[in-house]
Amino acid sequence: MPIVRLPKGSLRDEIRLPLYDTIQILASESPVGTRRFFSAVQGKSAARTNLRQNNLLETAVSYRVQGMAIDCQNFYSANISALPIIMENSSLIVKIGEKEYWRGNMTFVAGRVSSSYAAATTVAATTINNVHQKFGDVAVQSVILQGKHVIDINPLQSFVAQWDLDASDLTAAEIAAATPAANTSLKFIFSFKGLQRRPVQ
Numbered sequence: 271m272p273i274v275r276l277p278k279g280s281l282r283d284e285i286r287l288p289l290y291d292t293i294q295i296l297a298s299e300s301p302v303g304t305r306r307f308f309s310a311v312q313g314k315s316a317a318r319t320n321l322r323q324n325n326l327l328e329t330a331v332s333y334r335v336q337g338m339a340i341d342c343q344n345f346y347s348a349n350i351s352a353l354p355i356i357m358e359n360s361s362l363i364v365k366i367g368e369k370e371y372w373r374g375n376m377t378f379v380a381g382r383v384s385s386s387y388a389a390a391t392t393v394a395a396t397t398i399n400n401v402h403q404k405f406g407d408v409a410v411q412s413v414i415l416q417g418k419h420v421i422d423i424n425p426l427q428s429f430v431a432q433w434d435l436d437a438s439d440l441t442a443a444e445i446a447a448a449t450p451a452a453n454t455s456l457k458f459i460f461s462f463k464g465l466q467r468r469p470v471q
Contacts, residue, residue, distance in 0.1 A: 283470045289333060290461035292318040293433065297450050301356050302440070307431040307460040318457075325428045328468075335421040336464040337414045338364065338372070338431075340379045342405040348451035353383050353405040355448040359439045362460075366429040371421050372413070376433070380405055381412040405458075420464070431460045 291307040292314065311321045327333060340362070344353055360376035385403045415421060423429050437445065450456050 283468050285466050285468070286464070287466045288320075288461040288463050289466075290320055290459055291431075292457050292459045294318075295450055295456045295458070297452050297454055299450065300445060301352070301360075301448050301456075302435050302437045302445060305433045307433065309430055325430055326426055327423060328425070330425050330469050332425050332467045333423040333462065334465040334467070335366075335415060335423065335462045337412075338379060338460070338462050339381075339412050340376065340405075340458060340460045342380075342456055342458045344403040344405070344456060345401060346451060346454040347401045349454055349456065350385075350401055350403070351447040352450065352456060353403050355440070355444050356435065356456075357383060357405060359444075360433060360435045363432045363434070364429075365432070366421055366423055367427050379412050433458070433460075 289308075291311060293305050293307060295301050308319075308321055308325050311319045311324055322328060342353060344350075357376050357380050362372070362374065362376055362379055363370060364372040383403055383405050385401065387401050440448070
């Protein structure tokens with residue numbers, strides 16, 4: 271159980287706050303492979319993560335997971351096929367301590383891909399000129415945990431969200447289409463949604 275009271279019986283400070291981490295796939299980097307959110311947070315800005323140490327909360331800080339989500343957006347027309355291919359061929363495994371608490375296709379955590387396009391028309395051809403894709407539902411979280419199904423992360427207990435994309439699920443053409451084009455990247459943000467308990471300041 272998380273520590274919700276101080277030694278003298280008073281309640282600890284509790285705030286609603288997401289825990290998040292970002293994995294960036296760079297230009298020409300294949301999305302195939304295994305990646306781990308929360309496992310390489312050193313040197314990242316607050317735009318990329320709010321964890322201070324790999325796979326752990328600080329001493330006396332605990333977290334109640336009430337949901338989870340993964341988000342990404344693309345605004346490069348050269349990457350127009352990447353997000354749908356990655357989403358439907360990826361899996362996520364959430365482990366807290368030694369236990370696996372969630373496993374499934376990334377689609378269930380992301381929700382869906384929505385897209386907006388602007389076309390440039392010439393006499394010779396019509397081409398996509400501008401694109402914006404949103405990977406992840408408009409809801410705060412796609413996976414909601416309530417009541418007895420919330421997951422508690424205790425102080426100094428390890429946790430990780432593992433993202434797997436197996437090459438055997440893809441054709442060579444799909445791998446090429448899912449690889450970010452030159453001078454672009456894709457930033458995937460995984461987040462737990464819930465309550466952080468911390469010592470009163």
